[in-house]
Amino acid sequence: MTASQELDRAVRGELDSLVDLYQDLHAHPELSFAEHRTAATVARHAASYGYDVTSGVGRTGVVAVLDHGEGPTVLLRADFDALPVTERTGLPYASRTEGVMHACGHDLHVTCLLGALKLLADARERWRGRIVAVFQPAEEVGEGARAMIDDGLFDRFGTPDVVLGQHVAPLPTGMVACHAGPAFAATDSLKVVMYGKGAHGSRPETSVDPVVMAAATVMRLQTVVSREVPAGETAVLTVGSLRAGTVDNIIPDEAELRLSIRTYDEDIRARMRAAVERIVRGEALVAGAEREPEFTALDAFPVLVNDEAAVARTMGAVAGVLGDGQVIDPGPVTGSEDVGLFGTAAKAPVCYWLFGGCDAEVYAAAAAGGTLDRDVPSNHSPLFAPLAAPAVTTGVTAMTAAALEWLGRPGGTAESI
Numbered sequence: 001m002t003a004s005q006e007l008d009r010a011v012r013g014e015l016d017s018l019v020d021l022y023q024d025l026h027a028h029p030e031l032s033f034a035e036h037r038t039a040a041t042v043a044r045h046a047a048s049y050g051y052d053v054t055s056g057v058g059r060t061g062v063v064a065v066l067d068h069g070e071g072p073t074v075l076l077r078a079d080f081d082a083l084p085v086t087e088r089t090g091l092p093y094a095s096r097t098e099g100v101m102h103a104c105g106h107d108l109h110v111t112c113l114l115g116a117l118k119l120l121a122d123a124r125e126r127w128r129g130r131i132v133a134v135f136q137p138a139e140e141v142g143e144g145a146r147a148m149i150d151d152g153l154f155d156r157f158g159t160p161d162v163v164l165g166q167h168v169a170p171l172p173t174g175m176v177a178c179h180a181g182p183a184f185a186a187t188d189s190l191k192v193v194m195y196g197k198g199a200h201g202s203r204p205e206t207s208v209d210p211v212v213m214a215a216a217t218v219m220r221l222q223t224v225v226s227r228e229v230p231a232g233e234t235a236v237l238t239v240g241s242l243r244a245g246t247v248d249n250i251i252p253d254e255a256e257l258r259l260s261i262r263t264y265d266e267d268i269r270a271r272m273r274a275a276v277e278r279i280v281r282g283e284a285l286v287a288g289a290e291r292e293p294e295f296t297a298l299d300a301f302p303v304l305v306n307d308e309a310a311v312a313r314t315m316g317a318v319a320g321v322l323g324d325g326q327v328i329d330p331g332p333v334t335g336s337e338d339v340g341l342f343g344t345a346a347k348a349p350v351c352y353w354l355f356g357g358c359d360a361e362v363y364a365a366a367a368a369g370g371t372l373d374r375d376v377p378s379n380h381s382p383l384f385a386p387l388a389a390p391a392v393t394t395g396v397t398a399m400t401a402a403a404l405e406w407l408g409r410p411g412g413t414a415e416s417i
Contacts, residue, residue: 003320003321004320004321007119007321007397007400007401008321008397010119010122010123010400011115011119011393011396011397011400012393014115014118014119014396015389015392015393018111018112018114018115018392018396019388019389019392021041021045021111021114022107022108022111022388022392023093023388024041024093025038025041025080025102025107025110025111026091026093026094026095026102026107027093027094027095027096028095028096028097029082029083029095029097029100029101029102029107030081030082030097030100031081031082031083031084031100032081032137032138032139032140032141032143032144033059033060033081033137033138033141033143033144033147034060034081035060035080035081035137036060038080038110039055039060039061039062039080039135039137040055042062042064042080042110042114042135043055043062043064045114045118046062046064046114046117046133047064049066049114049117049118049121050066050121051064051065051066051117051121051131051133052064052065052066052067053065054156054157057148057151057153057156058136058137058138058144058145058146058147058148058149058150058151058153059137059138059147059151060137060138061134061135061136061137061144061147061148061151062134062135063132063133063134063135063148063153063156063157064117064131064132064133064135065130065131065132065133065157065158066117066120066121066124066130066131066133067130068124068127068128068129068130068131069128069129069408070128070129070408071127071128071129071130071407071408072129072130072161072162072406072407072408073129073130073132073158073159073160073161074129074130074131074132074160074161074162074164074403074406074407075132075133075134075160075162075163075164075342075346075348076113076116076117076131076132076133076134076164076165076399076403077113077133077134077135077136077163077164077165077339077342078106078109078110078112078113078133078134078135078136078165079106079109079135079136079137079139079140079144079339080106080107080109080110080135080136080137081106081137081138081139081140081141081144082095082100082101082102082103082104082106082107082140083100083101083102083103083104083140083380084099084100085099085100085101085103085380085381085382086098086099086101086382087101087103087382088382088383089382089383089384089385091385101382103379103380103381103382103384104140104379104380104384105167105168105357105379105384105386106139108168108357108386108391108392108395109166109167109168109395110135111392111395112166112355112392112395112396112398112399113133113135113399115392115395115396115399115400116396116399116400116403117131117133119396119400120400120403120404120407126404126409126410127404127407127408127409127410128407128408128409128410129406129407129408130158131403131407132157132158132160134148134153134342136148136339139337139338139339141298141299142187142189142299142300142301142336142338143299143338144338145338145339145341145342146338146341149341149342149345153342153345154345154346159346159347159348160342160346160348161348161406162310162348162349162350162351162406163339163342163343163346163348163349163350163351163352164314164350164351164352164399164402164403164406165339165350165351165352165353166352166353166354166355166395166398166399167335167337167352167353167354167355168354168355168356168357168379168386168391168395169354169355169356169357169379170356170357170358170363170372170376170377170378170379170384171354171355171356171357171358171363172356172358172359172360172363172364173356173357173358173359173360173386173387173390173391173393173394174322174326174356174360174390174393174394175322175326175327175328175355175356175394176315176318176322176326176327176328176353176354176355176356176394176398177327177328177329177330177353177354177355177356178306178311178314178315178327178329178330178351178352178353178354179306179311179329179330179331179332179333180306180307180308180311180312180329181305181306181308181332182264182303182304182305182332183304183305183306183332183333183352184301184303184304184332184333184335184336184337184340184352185234185236185262185263185264185301185303185332185333185334185335185336186262186263186264186269186300186301186302186303186336187260187261187262187299187300187301187336188260188261188269188272188273188297188299188300189258189259189260189261189297189298189299189300190258190259190260190261190276190295190296190297190298191256191257191258191295191296191298192217192256192257192258192259192276192280192293192294192295192296193254193255193256193293193294193296194210194213194214194217194254194255194256194257194280194283194284194289194293195210195253195254195284195289195290195291195292195293195294196208196209196210196211196213196251196252196253196254196255196287196289197253197289197290198250198251198252198253199250199251200249200250200251201248201249201250201251202249204251207251208287208288208289208290209251209287210244210251210252210253210254210255210287210289211244211245211251211252211255212287213255213283213284213287213289214242214244214255214257215242216283216286216287217257217279217280217283218239218242218257220279220282220283221237221239221259221276221279222237224237224272224275224276224279225237225272228271228272228275229268229271229272230268233263233264233265233268234263234264234332234334235261235262235263235268235272236260236261236262236263236334237259237260237261237262237272237276238259238260238262239257239258239259240258240259240260241256241257241258242255242256242257242258243255243256244256258298259276260299261273261276262334262336263303264303264332277295280293280295281293301336301337301338302338302340302341302344303340304336304337304339304340304350304352305340305350306350306351306352307343307349307350307351309349310349310350310351311351313351313405313406314351314353314402314405314406315327315351315353316405317401317402317404317405318353318397318398318401318402320401321397321398321401322394322397322398322401330354333354335379337352339352340352351402353398355391355394355395355398356391356394357386357387357391357394358376358386358387359387359390360390362375362376363376
């Protein structure tokens with residue numbers, strides 16, 4: 001039996017229980033820093049596999065450690081917070097919490113890491129070293145990794161030699177995608193409040209209308225990327241929320257915008273932030289606002305840089321079990337992630353990859369028809385629903401193979417399990 005076949009058999013032996021776990025986590029989503037049930041579930045499972053478990057790291061984070069002789073320390077990371085999204089998948093295990101959903105697949109990340117921990121614990125005669133499994137809260141708000149680091153993560157559990165992690169994506173199941181270098185964008189999220197002067201809807205001449213002011217600002221912001229960012233650079237600016245007023249016949253006093261900026265280059269990042277502030281202040285001035293707009297920084301994620309050597313080594317091992325054609329380079333991803341903070345703080349290389357959660361046949365049909373955007377829901381959609389068993393299989397296989405590649409192996413091969 002080859003190493004790939006052996007790993008496949010081990011994953012399939014745990015698959016039913018892992019799918020049950022995934023569906024339970026999916027049905028009980030919890031928002032950032034409120035993941036108490038999830039954390040307890042993680043701790044219970046990891047402890048049952050023989051790991052030394054510590055809860056409450058970085059508020060609601062969980063760390064599971066397995067020492068097995070002299071060798072490298074490998075950090076395996078999964079995030080576990082959900083989003084304020086109302087689920088519309090229609091699944092029998094859909095969210096039971098109104099207005100909260102695992103729309104980004106963090107429930108799947110947890111399931112796959114726990115599955116990998118079980119396989120690694122069962123096969124500890126094949127490796128040497130120290131596994132530090134980090135179950136991180138509050139990734140969606142960009143605070144969880146920093147909270148765990150500030151809570152003494154590395155002083156308490158050791159400094160890793162490598163940081164490994166993965167994220168489900170709208171790719172075919174069985175596929176893994178990883179880009180070396182700047183791989184996930186930096187994000188700066190802002191709340192902007194624009195102040196006007198309220199009035200009766202029948203007498204707009206007595207007002208300074210913040211609705212018009214905000215609308216003009218949104219339109220003007222669309223020119224930042226197209227007119228101020230060089231064509232060879234990548235940047236995204238999205239206004240995701242605009243709130244103003246309460247009824248149709250009252251001109252309100254203020255309007256609030258929430259927006260995100262995504263970039264890969266620090267100079268472009270600074271240029272984008274400066275342009276946003278200039279445009280907002282300019283529109284307020286043109287409108288005759290008597291009060292300056294207010295800017296509040298919300299989430300902030302640095303650029304996630306995948307170490308080139310770590311990517312080559314890790315993806316080589318993953319391709320060895322999934323097949324060479326199943327590992328691709330997707331190019332830079334405009335999504336953002338705070339997992340890179342672990343590598344920066346530990347001065348360790350990071351390898352972070354995507355794995356597929358979409359039915360391969362559905363994906364192929366949508367790709368052939370040019371309807372991927374319509375027929376394959378992406379992360380953060382209320383319709384996002386990874387195909388449970390195949391996605392779990394892919395994620396557990398990839399994480400286990402990656403971990404084994406970095407752990408010491410007494411007489412084994414990189415692919416043994």
